Amino acid sequence: MTQIFDTLVIGAGPAGMAAAIAAAESGQRVGVVDDNPAPGGQVWRHGTPLPNAGRRWKGQFEAAPAVRLAGWRVIDCLRLAPDGGVLRAECNTPSVPAADLHFRHLILATGARERFLPFPGWTLPNVMGVGGLDAMVRGGLPIAGKRVVVAGTGPLLLAVAAHLIKRGAQVVAICEQASLAQMAPLGLALLRQPGKLRQGAAYRWATRKTPFLTHCWPLAALAEPGADDHRDPGTQPRLRTVTLHRNERQWNVACDYLACGFHLVPNTELATLLGCQMQDGFVVTDQQMRTSTPGVWCAGEPTGIGGVDASLLEGRIAGLSAAGKSEAALSLSQRRPAIQAFTQALEHACRLNPRLRDLAAEETTVCRCEDVHMGALRERSSARDARLHTRCGMGPCQGRICGAATEFLFGWLPDPARPPIFPALVSSLMEEAAAGSPAQPEIDSR
Amino acid sequence: MTDPYDVIVVGAGIVGAACARACAAQGLTTLVVDAAGVGGGATAAGMGHIVVMDDSPAQLALTRRSQQLWGALAAELPSKVEFEPRGTLWVAADEEEMQEVRRKQVVYSAAGVRTEVLDAHSLAAAEPQLRPGLAGALLVPSDAVLYPPAAAAYLIHQAMDLGARMLPSQRVVAAGRGQVRMEDGSSLSASRIVNACGAGAISLLPELPIRKRRGHLLITDRYPGFVHHQLVELGYLKSAHSVAGASVAFNVQPRQTGQVLIGSSREFGEEDAAINHTLLAAMLRRAQSYLPRIGALKTIRVWTGFRAATPDKLPLIGPWPDDPSLLLATGHEGLGITTSLATGELVAAEIAGVKPEIPAQPYLPARFLDGSRAASQQGLFEEAAHD
Numbered sequence: 001m002t003q004i005f006d007t008l009v010i011g012a013g014p015a016g017m018a019a020a021i022a023a024a025e026s027g028q029r030v031g032v033v034d035d036n037p038a039p040g041g042q043v044w045r046h047g048t049p050l051p052n053a054g055r056r057w058k059g060q061f062e063a064a065p066a067v068r069l070a071g072w073r074v075i076d077c078l079r080l081a082p083d084g085g086v087l088r089a090e091c092n093t094p095s096v097p098a099a100d101l102h103f104r105h106l107i108l109a110t111g112a113r114e115r116f117l118p119f120p121g122w123t124l125p126n127v128m129g130v131g132g133l134d135a136m137v138r139g140g141l142p143i144a145g146k147r148v149v150v151a152g153t154g155p156l157l158l159a160v161a162a163h164l165i166k167r168g169a170q171v172v173a174i175c176e177q178a179s180l181a182q183m184a185p186l187g188l189a190l191l192r193q194p195g196k197l198r199q200g201a202a203y204r205w206a207t208r209k210t211p212f213l214t215h216c217w218p219l220a221a222l223a224e225p226g227a228d229d230h231r232d233p234g235t236q237p238r239l240r241t242v243t244l245h246r247n248e249r250q251w252n253v254a255c256d257y258l259a260c261g262f263h264l265v266p267n268t269e270l271a272t273l274l275g276c277q278m279q280d281g282f283v284v285t286d287q288q289m290r291t292s293t294p295g296v297w298c299a300g301e302p303t304g305i306g307g308v309d310a311s312l313l314e315g316r317i318a319g320l321s322a323a324g325k326s327e328a329a330l331s332l333s334q335r336r337p338a339i340q341a342f343t344q345a346l347e348h349a350c351r352l353n354p355r356l357r358d359l360a361a362e363e364t365t366v367c368r369c370e371d372v373h374m375g376a377l378r379e380r381s382s383a384r385d386a387r388l389h390t391r392c393g394m395g396p397c398q399g400r401i402c403g404a405a406t407e408f409l410f411g412w413l414p415d416p417a418r419p420p421i422f423p424a425l426v427s428s429l430m431e432e433a434a435a436g437s438p439a440q441p442e443i444d445s446r
Numbered sequence: 447m448t449d450p451y452d453v454i455v456v457g458a459g460i461v462g463a464a465c466a467r468a469c470a471a472q473g474l475t476t477l478v479v480d481a482a483g484v485g486g487g488a489t490a491a492g493m494g495h496i497v498v499m500d501d502s503p504a505q506l507a508l509t510r511r512s513q514q515l516w517g518a519l520a521a522e523l524p525s526k527v528e529f530e531p532r533g534t535l536w537v538a539a540d541e542e543e544m545q546e547v548r549r550k551q552v553v554y555s556a557a558g559v560r561t562e563v564l565d566a567h568s569l570a571a572a573e574p575q576l577r578p579g580l581a582g583a584l585l586v587p588s589d590a591v592l593y594p595p596a597a598a599a600y601l602i603h604q605a606m607d608l609g610a611r612m613l614p615s616q617r618v619v620a621a622g623r624g625q626v627r628m629e630d631g632s633s634l635s636a637s638r639i640v641n642a643c644g645a646g647a648i649s650l651l652p653e654l655p656i657r658k659r660r661g662h663l664l665i666t667d668r669y670p671g672f673v674h675h676q677l678v679e680l681g682y683l684k685s686a687h688s689v690a691g692a693s694v695a696f697n698v699q700p701r702q703t704g705q706v707l708i709g710s711s712r713e714f715g716e717e718d719a720a721i722n723h724t725l726l727a728a729m730l731r732r733a734q735s736y737l738p739r740i741g742a743l744k745t746i747r748v749w750t751g752f753r754a755a756t757p758d759k760l761p762l763i764g765p766w767p768d769d770p771s772l773l774l775a776t777g778h779e780g781l782g783i784t785t786s787l788a789t790g791e792l793v794a795a796e797i798a799g800v801k802p803e804i805p806a807q808p809y810l811p812a813r814f815l816d817g818s819r820a821a822s823q824q825g826l827f828e829e830a831a832h833d
């Protein structure tokens with residue numbers, strides 16, 4: 001299959017939806033690719049209960065005249081020139097052949113993923129990401145009456161704890177690695193964002209019976225109370241206890257789930273594959289959200305972790321700019337500084353305490369796909385060196401999980417992206433790019 | 447300045463590693479310098495097929511000797527090297543290729559390499575994933591598969607146990623006349639210098655008759671038992687499947703991890719590591735024409751690597767006639783993982799002044815400098831491109 005678009009948007013989260021709406025409004029032939037069946041991205045994908053803003057944006061997005069490729073994933077770039085290019089996408093349904101998506105303008109709104117750090121026991125069943133547990137509960141995992149420790153860093157901790165409590169979970173502790181002092185600038189920035197402040201206050205009210213411990217982190221997740229993981233072969237080890245650390249004190253907490261995530265890292269594989277200039281791990285853009293690669297825009301989390309409002313604004317700016325409405329885009333971008341101040345304060349608040357580097361023991365797994373332990377990595381000199389000599393990052397997650405960890409642990413910069421940017425069927429790479437001018441896609445306008 | 451070394455090996459790919467190990471074993475004080483770390487060049491890109499090849503008698507002698515050396519080393523290789531005596535199946539599609547199977551068997555047998563001819567039936571039994579209707583195959587049981595970067599690391603490790611030193615993260619900008627000069631301005635001296643920079647050797651010696659020949663590989667997720675042997679089409683020898691001056695061939699390898707490594711492609715004139723999608727697609731379709739279900743496997747990664755190709759498909763091993771202190775160990779094209787061990791043996795024998803196990807003459811760099819030095823090397827390549 002081949003499809004041609006004026007503007008192609010990758011990601012149907014807040015940034016991608018806003019970009020698609022703006023470009024479609026301007027009369028562009030728009031395509032939107034997202035690997036999930038439902039739009040909305042990390043915050044709004046899971047139906048209920050959707051906040052008003054989410055409902056409004058999703059409604060607008062569904063009404064916009066755009067071709068939606070839901071359940072499709074961009075795996076490679078076949079051609080790229082200043083006047084357009086071709087991306088290859090694969091469908092989640094293996095019997096559907098890969099598609100070539102031709103575009104004149106490309107907007108990357110690929111979002112972010114959670115960062116995991118290794119500590120003893122982090123690979124036990126029932127230890128999962130904060131967003132991960134949240135998504136499972138929304139997907140039907142029974143949580144009522146279960147004891148949950150929520151740990152890591154970032155605003156997600158409070159939001160997810162509030163939601164779990166609403167679903168009847170017994171959240172035993174919320175452990176934020178940052179100190180109170182480190183979080184102060186975020187507090188100040190929130191004062192200038194009444195909406196966020198109100199939301200934060202509501203989350204804290206919902207979690208008021210749970211201690212919110214700053215400067216606190218898990219030292220270990222244990223399968224038996226106080227003991228390490230020794231049991232009869234055959235029985236699945238199960239999480240029983242989490243050892244927490246705060247102000248030189250450590251203690252054990254019994255629990256059924258540990259939700260642990262250390263803020264977010266941007267999905268920049270596609271941006272790096274397209275040669276977009278990066279700085280400190282984020283995609284560099286100008287005021288109109290144009291990247292250094294001509295014809296390619298970027299919006300949302302890959303430019304900085306700023307939350308929904310920043311993503312919506314950046315998405316709209318990118319959509320307008322791609323549609324040639326530079327003036328409208330520039331005038332909207334005047335609202336960015338306030339939001340960027342929040343992004344920076346958030347980044348500061350989530351900066352990881354260097355002591356978290358000491359959590360992993362020599363035998364703690366760092367790369368789950370290939371079962372590479374901390375001890376094997378210490379003598380390596382770079383991500384590539386580690387990959388070649390220990391297989392760290394060589395598995396199906398392509399280093400998405402361990403890469404963020406080893407960057408923090410050892411300061412290793414991630415390797416340049418290699419196609420396919422997601423594991424893809426061999427057959428999806430077997431077709432040559434169609435050169436001719438394929439049929440115009442049908443526009444799905446309701 | 448420190449005491450001069452007997453030998454400085456520039457390049458810690460598998461070839462440099464093998465040279466260092468062999469030199470250290472001769473009791474020579476040895477230093478290895480690499481711009482990066484161990485085994486990060488072509489050695490990190492290659493398939494790791496230890497294979498006997500018979501394009502020419504000299505190639506047969508070098509690959510045969512190397513294969514024996516790998517066989518002798520096998521027992522002591524650590525598990526990380528993933529050495530597995532998988533054997534090669536040279537797959538014949540039709541009766542014409544079966545004749546080639548029989549010709550090859552005679553040649554291999556004369557060189558002391560045991561082989562077995564499989565008919566259509568036994569080939570299908572040995573590799574059920576192959577498409578029906580193939581004519582048969584030549585099985586070379588002594589061929590093997592390994593993981594090249596770990597093999598290079600092991601050879602360096604052994605060299606160091608024998609007293610060699612390793613200097614990583616030092617790019618060499620000049621090597622010759624007993625001096626090795628680094629990018630940071632420092633320099634070291636040695637009686638003999640071995641240029642083992644792979645395709646990078648020309649940056650230190652631009653007049654070398656070496657060209658980069660890019661290759662693509664694809665690795666899948668884990669599918670244990672999908673294939674059992676290294677599978678290579680006999681068409682490989684004819685280089686028949688040409689796409690715009692480049693060629694692809696069916697060449698598939700089972701890894702110890704259960705992953706499947708799919709090759710291969712060859713193209714001249716490409717300097718950057720980017721993927722050529724047209725060629726990759728052609729390579730995969732070629733693989734699918736032999737393994738119809740290969741399309742359903744999941745790809746983890748695709749990459750390219752550079753072979754250092756010479757006009758006569760033989761490596762450059764031995765003294766560089768213009769500089770008595772300088773030796774070459776490069777130009778191994780698509781066989782350097784295999785031939786690294788025999789290369790090391792030849793280099794160490796030359797430096798130590800002992801008689802090598804196989805005649806060194808066919809690989810001597812001097813062969814390209816006979817007669818008029820300017821004898822168009824381009825012309826030599828063009829001839830080679832036709833076979």
Ligand SMILES: Cc1cc2nc3c(=O)[nH]c(=O)nc-3n(C[C@H](O)[C@H](O)[C@H](O)COP(=O)(O)OP(=O)(O)OC[C@H]3O[C@@H](n4cnc5c(N)ncnc54)[C@H](O)[C@@H]3O)c2cc1C
Pocket residue numbers: 010011012013014015016033034035036040041042043072073074075109110111112113114130131132156159264267270299300301302306307308309311
């Ligand atoms: C688990 C989690 C929970 C969160 N909860 C909250 C919250 O409660 N409140 C809040 O303010 N913020 C929350 N955030 C942050 C919030 O999601 C982001 O600010 C917002 O979603 C960013 O929007 P986005 O459009 O940039 O990215 P995303 O929402 O992440 O959307 C990007 C989309 O692009 C898709 N995609 C990526 N690459 C490709 C590709 N190659 N091909 C096809 N599709 C692709 C992704 O699957 C995803 O659907 C959360 C983030 C995470 C990770």
Ligand SMILES: Cc1cc2nc3c(=O)[nH]c(=O)nc-3n(C[C@H](O)[C@H](O)[C@H](O)COP(=O)(O)OP(=O)(O)OC[C@H]3O[C@@H](n4cnc5c(N)ncnc54)[C@H](O)[C@@H]3O)c2cc1C
Pocket residue numbers: 456457458459460461462463479480481482483484485486487488489490491492493494495496497616617618619642643644645646647649650660661662663710750751752753754775776777778779780781782783784785
């Ligand atoms: C796709 C592909 C598949 C292959 N498959 C096989 C196979 O199945 N079997 C087989 O036998 N062979 C195979 N090969 C060939 C094999 O990979 C090479 O022949 C072999 O790796 C060459 O090793 P080397 O040590 O000479 O070069 P390299 O591994 O390239 O090592 C050269 C080293 O020199 C260093 N260096 C370069 N310049 C400098 C400098 N100026 N200063 C300091 N250091 C420097 C580099 O950093 C590098 O570490 C394949 C090759 C490719 C590309």
